[in-house]
Amino acid sequence: MNSPSQKQQVHQLNAQRLLCPIPVIRTQDKIKTLNKGDLLEVLCTDPGTLQDIPTWCRINGHHVVDTQQEDRLIKIIIKVGQIAP
Numbered sequence: 366m367n368s369p370s371q372k373q374q375v376h377q378l379n380a381q382r383l384l385c386p387i388p389v390i391r392t393q394d395k396i397k398t399l400n401k402g403d404l405l406e407v408l409c410t411d412p413g414t415l416q417d418i419p420t421w422c423r424i425n426g427h428h429v430v431d432t433q434q435e436d437r438l439i440k441i442i443i444k445v446g447q448i449a450p
Contacts (some may be wrong), residue, residue, distance in 0.1 A: 375404045381438070385413045389421050392443070396427065399445045404430065409439040418443070 378395045380388035388409050419429045426446035433440045
């Protein structure tokens with residue numbers, strides 16, 4: 366059980382209207398500021414992020430919890446794994 370100081374937090378990153386590789390780079394930069402177990406909701410419009418961000422997460426030890434697409438808006442929810450020093 367997590368103590369109140371270790372409570373999972375939900376963060377959002379707006380990467381709409383940005384093209385590859387910028388959404389992945391911004392996701393990487395944002396995750397570096399988060400704690401293990403936090404959730405990051407990434408909002409994108411570049412269809413390439415549907416493959417690029419999950420691939421980056423798999424390589425770097427993070428977990429894609431959900432992916433949703435409505436019209437051009439893509440929402441990818443990531444659970445932060447172990448952060449490299």
